[in-house]
Amino acid sequence: MSALKDPCIGxxxxxxxxxxxxxxxxxxxxxxxxxxxxxxxxxxAQADLRLLALGATGRRKNK
Incomplete structure (x- = not known):
């Protein structure tokens, strides 16, 4: 298993x-x-592309 953090922001x-x-x-x-x-x-990586396509900031907000 991986130690990558779950990207959920609620x-x-x-x-x-x-x-x-x-x-x-x-x-x-x-x-x-x-x-x-x-x-x-x-x-x-796919999630980032989807957020960009939707114009949503989501978890990318703090970047």
């Missing part, structure tokens, strides 16, 4: 099956704890 509002807080899909949120480090990194 917003949990969805648009087209994508959380506006963390950028993950509902399926990705559900399986997060079972993913290995490389899979989590891939999910986080």
């Amino acid at each position: 917003v949990c509002k969805f648009a087209d099956d994508v959380c506006l807080g963390c950028g993950r899909s509902k399926r990705e949120i559900k399986v997060w704890k079972k993913l290995d480090k490389d899979e989590k990194r891939a999910v986080l």
Whole structure:
């Protein structure tokens, strides 16, 4: 298992099956704890792209 921190920021509002807080899909949120480090990194990269596409700041707000 991985030590990557769960990206949830407690917003949990969805648009087209994508959380506006963390950028993950509902399926990705559900399986997060079972993913290995490389899979989590891939999910986080996709989540960032989704947030940008949606114009949502989500977890990227403090960057």
